[in-house]
Amino acid sequence: MNSLLLSGPESLLPYLLVSACLFAAGILACTTRRNAVGYLMGIELMLNAAALDFVAYGRFRGLEAAGHGQVFSLFVIVLAAAEAAVALALVYSVYRTFRDVDLDRTTTLGSKR
Amino acid sequence: MSLLLWIMASPLAAFLLLSAFKPKKGGDLLSIAAMAAAFALSLKAAVPVLANGQILSGETLRWLSFPTGFGLPAFSLSLGLQLDRTGAVMLLIVTGLALCVEIFSAWYLHGDRFYTRFFSHFSFFCFAMLGIVLSDNLLMTFVFWELVGVGSYLLIGYWHDKSAVSDDAFYQEMKAKDATGILESKLSPSHAQLKAFVMNRVGDFGFLVGMGLFAWAALQGGIHGNILSWDNLSLAVNTGAFDRIAFAGLSGSALLTLAGIGVFLGAMGKSAQFPLHTWLPDAMQGPTTASSIIHAATMVAAGVFLTARIHPILTPDALLFVSWIGAITAFVAATIALVQWDYKAVLAYSTVSQLGYMMIGLGAGAATGGYSAGLSHLFTHALFKCLLFLGAASVIHGCENHQDMNRFGGLLRKMPVTAITSGLAVLAICGLPFFSAFWSKDAIVASAFLAAEGREGYGVLLAWGPWVLAVVTALLTCFYMTRQWTLTFLGKEREPHVTHHAHDPSFPAKAVLILLSLFTFQFLWTGSVNPFASGSWLDAALAPKGSVELLSETTLHHAHVQTMILATVLGLVGIGSALFLYRKGPVSFKVAPVWKFLANLWFLDRLWDLLWAETFGKRGGKVVAILDLGTDSRLSTLESAPALSPSLDGVVDATALATGKVGALLGRLQSGNALVYAGYTTLALGILALLLGF
Numbered sequence: 001m002n003s004l005l006l007s008g009p010e011s012l013l014p015y016l017l018v019s020a021c022l023f024a025a026g027i028l029a030c031t032t033r034r035n036a037v038g039y040l041m042g043i044e045l046m047l048n049a050a051a052l053d054f055v056a057y058g059r060f061r062g063l064e065a066a067g068h069g070q071v072f073s074l075f076v077i078v079l080a081a082a083e084a085a086v087a088l089a090l091v092y093s094v095y096r097t098f099r100d101v102d103l104d105r106t107t108t109l110g111s112k113r
Numbered sequence: 114m115s116l117l118l119w120i121m122a123s124p125l126a127a128f129l130l131l132s133a134f135k136p137k138k139g140g141d142l143l144s145i146a147a148m149a150a151a152f153a154l155s156l157k158a159a160v161p162v163l164a165n166g167q168i169l170s171g172e173t174l175r176w177l178s179f180p181t182g183f184g185l186p187a188f189s190l191s192l193g194l195q196l197d198r199t200g201a202v203m204l205l206i207v208t209g210l211a212l213c214v215e216i217f218s219a220w221y222l223h224g225d226r227f228y229t230r231f232f233s234h235f236s237f238f239c240f241a242m243l244g245i246v247l248s249d250n251l252l253m254t255f256v257f258w259e260l261v262g263v264g265s266y267l268l269i270g271y272w273h274d275k276s277a278v279s280d281d282a283f284y285q286e287m288k289a290k291d292a293t294g295i296l297e298s299k300l301s302p303s304h305a306q307l308k309a310f311v312m313n314r315v316g317d318f319g320f321l322v323g324m325g326l327f328a329w330a331a332l333q334g335g336i337h338g339n340i341l342s343w344d345n346l347s348l349a350v351n352t353g354a355f356d357r358i359a360f361a362g363l364s365g366s367a368l369l370t371l372a373g374i375g376v377f378l379g380a381m382g383k384s385a386q387f388p389l390h391t392w393l394p395d396a397m398q399g400p401t402t403a404s405s406i407i408h409a410a411t412m413v414a415a416g417v418f419l420t421a422r423i424h425p426i427l428t429p430d431a432l433l434f435v436s437w438i439g440a441i442t443a444f445v446a447a448t449i450a451l452v453q454w455d456y457k458a459v460l461a462y463s464t465v466s467q468l469g470y471m472m473i474g475l476g477a478g479a480a481t482g483g484y485s486a487g488l489s490h491l492f493t494h495a496l497f498k499c500l501l502f503l504g505a506a507s508v509i510h511g512c513e514n515h516q517d518m519n520r521f522g523g524l525l526r527k528m529p530v531t532a533i534t535s536g537l538a539v540l541a542i543c544g545l546p547f548f549s550a551f552w553s554k555d556a557i558v559a560s561a562f563l564a565a566e567g568r569e570g571y572g573v574l575l576a577w578g579p580w581v582l583a584v585v586t587a588l589l590t591c592f593y594m595t596r597q598w599t600l601t602f603l604g605k606e607r608e609p610h611v612t613h614h615a616h617d618p619s620f621p622a623k624a625v626l627i628l629l630s631l632f633t634f635q636f637l638w639t640g641s642v643n644p645f646a647s648g649s650w651l652d653a654a655l656a657p658k659g660s661v662e663l664l665s666e667t668t669l670h671h672a673h674v675q676t677m678i679l680a681t682v683l684g685l686v687g688i689g690s691a692l693f694l695y696r697k698g699p700v701s702f703k704v705a706p707v708w709k710f711l712a713n714l715w716f717l718d719r720l721w722d723l724l725w726a727e728t729f730g731k732r733g734g735k736v737v738a739i740l741d742l743g744t745d746s747r748l749s750t751l752e753s754a755p756a757l758s759p760s761l762d763g764v765v766d767a768t769a770l771a772t773g774k775v776g777a778l779l780g781r782l783q784s785g786n787a788l789v790y791a792g793y794t795t796l797a798l799g800i801l802a803l804l805l806g807f
Contacts, residue, residue, distance in 0.1 A: 108785055
């Protein structure tokens with residue numbers, strides 16, 4: 001079954017590769033971007049990678065009719081929107097406190113030391 | 114509430130009120146009023162007891178009750194109040210003298226920094242002493258015994274922030290030129306109060322051991338109920354309870370002797386008996402009026418009173434021990450008093466010496482009349498010693514805190530009331546006919562004589578020693594007291610700048626002096642002007658408990674007449690020689706070794722200081738410091754000391770240090786940097802993926 005899915009003219013593999021690339025890009029952004037907004041973007045990328053996986057698996061496991069994969073993707077998108085709203089508010093708040101969104105410099109719970 | 118409880122509650126209430134509200138004014142009046150109430154109630158309680166001889170009981174508070182079990186009968190430990198005839202006299206003296214001293218203090222301490230505090234602590238002190246007087250058992254006596262210790266601690270350290278006299282410019286200027294023997298760097302109120310407390314602990318150790326032995330014996334003897342009450346103690350001893358127990362290889366009367374001496378050790382501490390007497394002269398660091406009550410009616414009286422209480426259960430061996438301790442104390446203190454320059458120090462050593470007399474009397478046993486003689490001397494001494502100290506307060510007040518007798522002189526004209534009342538007290542302590550100690554002190558000497566005659570199988574030296582020392586001390590007493598009085602009140606004014614302001618105290622204080630001086634006369638005690646009369650109201654009050662058969666009338670009479678002649682002759686010789694020698698002022702008799710030996714207080718203070726404070730205290734302290742801290746200087750240099758030295762403190766430090774280091778290490782993980790956290794998360798994710806994947 002696995003071999004069926006991962007080979008042939010229309011296989012799952014390319015989707016998973018794209019998703020993995022997206023996820024890796026997200027992690028790279030999260031661990032290297034010092035700007036909080038860039039960091040958030042990395043998170044968005046990782047969420048999208050996960051959503052892509054859901055859809056692809058839904059399609060190739062024959063569950064398309066039931067729409068399970070799409071429903072999960074929708075949830076992920078909604079979650080990502082909500083997360084972005086909250087996270088941007090936090091970033092704004094951090095900016096107001098520190099006059100800065102550089103994550104290397106915003107390491108305390110209160111204002112700057 | 115019973116009458117007895119009210120008597121105790123009155124000074125306690127004054128203490129509590131003054132401690133709680135710390136009034137700026139009126140504290141003295143409150144305290145005096147409370148003491149006056151206590152005195153009035155004491156009269157109400159004591160008069161029927163003295164008249165009828167019945168015992169007045171108060172409340173009993175049961176503290177611990179034990180049911181039958183472990184082969185022991187049901188028993189209890191309790192605090193109970195009781196007033197018998199001996200207690201009644203003591204009660205009147207304690208409350209009466211406390212009242213007098215408080216009235217005097219209101220004049221003496223007027224304007225002092227801690228004025229109200231004195232009255233507060235004084236009330237507490239008297240409350241504690243009343244607890245001993247009214248106690249009906251050994252345990253309650255011990256409890257209040259310790260409270261008296263606390264009270265004395267508070268009063269001696271009244272000027273707690275005063276520096277040691279070695280740093281006191283006034284003391285250095287005022288002390289006699291040849292002053293020696295005092296450890297000046299260790300003479301301050303705060304040191305003196307500790308010394309008094311700690312030296313009393315030494316005796317109290319014996320008290321606890323003795324009390325434990327009595328309790329054990331009483332239980333094994335089948336005594337039930339309040340096992341430590343006076344009656345039960347006698348009962349236990351009389352029924353041979355001590356034959357049923359063994360301790361340290363001793364049993365029966367030998368163990369009873371040990372138990373008696375144990376409790377007597379407590380009395381030795383409180384009553385300043387040799388070798389535990391050195392705290393009492395240091396206690397002069399307190400206000401003079403506090404000394405007045407400590408030396409007269411409370412504290413030192415407690416030891417003699419306790420010895421009288423346990424008297425029925427002391428064996429002949431224990432009594433001999435009591436006699437010898439008393440005799441040595443009387444003699445040693447009297448010889449030291451001969452060479453003192455400080456007006457108060459003479460009085461302090463005379464108190465120690467007179468307490469020794471009381472112990473000689475008590476040690477002579479009941480049959481020879483020694484028991485009643487010792488107690489009556491306790492009472493007469495209380496009055497005249499209180500008077501002498503109030504006189505000292507008056508002199509010191511008048512001479513602007515100077516205490517060197519060599520600089521006084523000629524005060525008779527400046528302060529006639531003080532001089533004459535003190536003079537009467539000196540005659541009383543000398544034991545001349547018609548004065549109070551003629552009756553009490555001579556009775557002690559007579560009883561010591563009879564006891565020595567009656568002691569068979571002890572050898573001549575052991576049996577007669579106390580009597581010989583008592584007689585010699587009688588001579589010394591007359592000499593040093595007359596020396597003090599002559600140097601102070603007779604002759605010319607030697608240093609007018611010291612004495613020219615001297616004056617008698619003002620009205621109520623002066624009245625106290627005159628009132629107390631009346632009690633130096635014998636007729637107030639025996640009810641007869643005839644010094645040879647017997648059978649007074651006090652004799653009945655002081656009769657020993659139980660059925661003690663006194664020696665025959667002729668034997669007693671013989672001993673007394675002989676003693677009276679001896680004592681009167683010795684007294685006149687002592688007084689006469691002192692008057693003659695010192696009539697013109699100080700004379701120096703520096704027969705070098707003897708004078709040095711006496712002026713250095715027999716080197717006892719130095720010896721104790723060397724032995725306990727320096728050797729055991731400091732060296733022991735060093736050992737403890739090393740066990741505890743690693744090095745003895747660790748506390749002061751905590752920063753620089755090695756943290757992990759092998760010691761108790763090092764273990765604690767190492768634990769703290771290790772915890773701190775681990776904390777610091779782990780704390781670095783929590784940088785607060787979101788990127789680092791993201792890194793950790795990714796790392797964890799990778800590990801998880803690896804684990805799941807392979």
